[in-house]
Amino acid sequence: MSDTMLRLLEEKEAACLIYSGETLLHHSQSIGVKPLLEFMEKYPEGYEKEDLLLIDKVIGKAALLLSVLLNMKTIHTPVASRAAVEAAKVHGVKLYAETVVPYILNREKNGMCPLEKSVLDTTDPKEALQNIREAIRILMAKKKDH
Known part of the structure; x- marks a missing residue:
């Protein structure tokens, strides 16, 4: 990862930045997959450009x-x-990562991040989205029980 990209995260006080060319489309301080899910809500039909760049503090599967x-x-x-x-x-x-780790921690x-665990057996993005949503639903239900 270039120092310039890392500096952008620091300068914008962000955990996640999404660019199309020079245009900043999405800025989030949220961690995990939340910024990507927010972007998905913002552009439910997908974003028309094909040159999207993601800068994120941690990338799991x-x-x-x-x-x-x-x-x-x-x-x-910095970490994948x-x-x-x-x-x-x-x-x-x-994918440009400064450090590659065995898996993303919870x-x-x-232990392993439950979202990383939820997609271990797939490489299909649509199936992954279903698995991620189900894992989040289970995590939220557990949170309510506590």
Whole structure:
């Protein structure tokens, strides 16, 4: 990941930035896949340009497959999971990561991220979206129980 891209995250105080050329389309301080889901809501029919660039603090396989669904062609990140790197190769996405980790940790840092786990067995972006939504539904239900 180039220092310039990392500086953009810092300058804009963001966890995620989405560009089309020089135009900033989406800016989010949210973590995880939330910024990508927000972008999906903003452009439910997809964004017409094919030169989308994603700059994100962490890219796991869930985020990578959502990025494919959103037609991202290039991704810069300080940290990517090994599964995300493999999925990027499958889908022809240029993924630039400073560090590749075995997997993305959950928020408690004691195991695998549930969203990463939800997409381990697929490389299909549409199936991944369904799996991610179901995992989020389960996580939210657990949160309500506590």
